[in-house]
Amino acid sequence: MMATEEIRKILSTIPDPEIPVISLEELGMIRDVEVQENAIKITVTPTYSGCPAVGQIRDDIRTLLESKGYKNVEVELSYTPAWTTKMMTPGTLQKLKNYGIAPPQHCCGNELCVSGKCSKVICPQCNSRNTDLISEFGSTACKALYKCNDCYEPFEYFKPLV
Ligand SMILES: [Zn+2]
Incomplete structure (x- = not known):
């Protein structure tokens, strides 16, 4: 399995902090997974700008990937294009x-x-x-x-x- 696919699979288990039955992946929040030479870059689009859960989401992604042996996990927030419920x-x-x-x-x-x-x-x-x-x-x-x-x-x- 490609590293990016494997990472996406791991990320698909992270629930939304506010709606535990839905994962970040299912909400469409994981916009990009990039495997660089010495780092992993995850681009996340928050659902609502100013969403208070953003800090927790960032921590959850880092903690989980690091527990699976990935190092130097960077979580970048991207607001364009904006997330929509569609x-x-x-x-x-x-x-x-x-x-x-x-x-x-x-x-x-x-x-x-x-x-x-x-x-x-x-x-x-x-x-x-x-x-x-x-x-x-x-x-x-x-x-x-x-x-x-x-x-x-x-x-x-x-x-x-x-
Ligand atoms: Zn009713």
């Missing part, structure tokens, strides 16, 4: 839903939708569209808090970012 694969969206988080919808594409206030957010428990926004911010800034008017369950919505 980089998540359908499998990743399904995993989010199974975890109880409504996956980002790019349904109407209007301003409300993009700011996480789409009125048609689908409940991850019962698939109802009869839901209401409770708070623009959930446990983290990238999620909004909703409640379902059919099954009465509150849930978090991973806000679209495009």
Whole structure:
């Protein structure tokens, strides 16, 4: 196996600090893996600029690769092109839903939708569209808090970012 492939495989086991069922790789955050003569360079695109988890993500990548014998691991952040929720694969969206988080919808594409206030957010428990926004911010800034008017369950919505 090529070194870059092997490194990608190792990185695919690192969960997102805020959503443990999804890996950084599945979120589309690992942009590039470069094996240089004396160093390994990993380019990461943070999901949200100013995301408080960036420091932890950087540490997690370094610690894991170094524990597997890789030396001089550099983690570089790249903000261009910016990460968008469209980089998540359908499998990743399904995993989010199974975890109880409504996956980002790019349904109407209007301003409300993009700011996480789409009125048609689908409940991850019962698939109802009869839901209401409770708070623009959930446990983290990238999620909004909703409640379902059919099954009465509150849930978090991973806000679209495009
Ligand atoms: Zn529901």
